Amino acid sequence: MTGPEIPESHPRYESLLTRHRIEAGVDRGLTSRQGLIAQGRGEAFDYLLGEETIPSADDAERVAAAHLLRADHPVLSVNGNVAALAPGEIVALAQATGADVEVNLFNRTDERIGRIETHLREHGAETVKGSTADGRIPGLDHERAKVDADGIGAADVVLVPLEDGDRAEALAAMGKTELVVDLNPMSRSARSAAVPIVDNLIRAVPNMIEHAVELADADDGTLDAIVDSFDPEDALAAAEERIRDV
Numbered sequence: 001m002t003g004p005e006i007p008e009s010h011p012r013y014e015s016l017l018t019r020h021r022i023e024a025g026v027d028r029g030l031t032s033r034q035g036l037i038a039q040g041r042g043e044a045f046d047y048l049l050g051e052e053t054i055p056s057a058d059d060a061e062r063v064a065a066a067h068l069l070r071a072d073h074p075v076l077s078v079n080g081n082v083a084a085l086a087p088g089e090i091v092a093l094a095q096a097t098g099a100d101v102e103v104n105l106f107n108r109t110d111e112r113i114g115r116i117e118t119h120l121r122e123h124g125a126e127t128v129k130g131s132t133a134d135g136r137i138p139g140l141d142h143e144r145a146k147v148d149a150d151g152i153g154a155a156d157v158v159l160v161p162l163e164d165g166d167r168a169e170a171l172a173a174m175g176k177t178e179l180v181v182d183l184n185p186m187s188r189s190a191r192s193a194a195v196p197i198v199d200n201l202i203r204a205v206p207n208m209i210e211h212a213v214e215l216a217d218a219d220d221g222t223l224d225a226i227v228d229s230f231d232p233e234d235a236l237a238a239a240e241e242r243i244r245d246v
């Protein structure tokens with residue numbers, strides 16, 4: 001999945017590698033063509049953030065790990081971009097936190113659901129939800145509303161990376177605690193999240209795994225204190241400040 005034509009010494013190696021992964025995802029029928037546009041939008045914000053995990057994002061990633069660990073039914077939602085960029089990492093995060101993995105697409109087709117499911121299994125997932133689609137997110141049109149009733153439908157905490165604003169708002173309106181990874185701190189998705197993580201998915205997920213491993217033996221009181229200390233407005237403001245300071 002790496003781009004052999006990109007030398008590691010290239011100053012924008014990581015960014016070019018990410019592009020290559022998304023391109024390969026489209027070629028393999030995992031990622032939608034709109035995913036290419038989403039990637040371009042994300043890159044622009046990442047450039048302004050300095051292409052690094054800023055301290056407020058690291059903090060949000062620790063809080064997100066605490067949320068997943070203390071949840072009754074955490075679910076990691078996977079779309080076509082996530083499947084292309086970080087399939088193994090998502091599976092590892094699910095294993096580290098006891099979360100379910102569910103394929104949940106904005107541009108939903110059964111073919112793409114099936115391909116992403118297979119791709120995640122190839123990366124070690126034992127169970128992948130998303131194809132039953134017997135639940136609904138209220139307030140959205142038919143295809144975009146489909147979820148598994150015993151997956152996202154029953155979740156108390158959901159990680160939704162790179163989500164469309166409409167759906168992020170509709171999920172939050174269902175009363176779920178939403179952890180959103182989105183490089184744009186002004187997006188509706190980031191603004192509707194209990195925990196907005198303004199970072200690139202390819203850095204955010206490995207960092208969340210590290211935090212989850214570190215917090216694995218923490219008691220409920222410790223996890224509660226981490227969650228309660230977080231202010232989403234502060235996290236968004238810190239990211240916006242970094243972007244404006246460039």
Ligand code: PTJ
Pocket residue numbers: 031032034035036037038039040041042043045079080081085104105106107108162163164165181182183184187199200201202
């Ligand atoms: O696979 P599907 O059918 O579910 O479609 C997925 C996409 C991403 C195409 C769909 O959800 C969509 O259109 O998303 P948007 O509205 O373009 O929003 C994507 C958001 O993710 C934007 O705010 C981007 O800045 C952000 N983003 C893009 N790439 C990354 C990112 N955030 C974090 N890490 C990235 N690598």
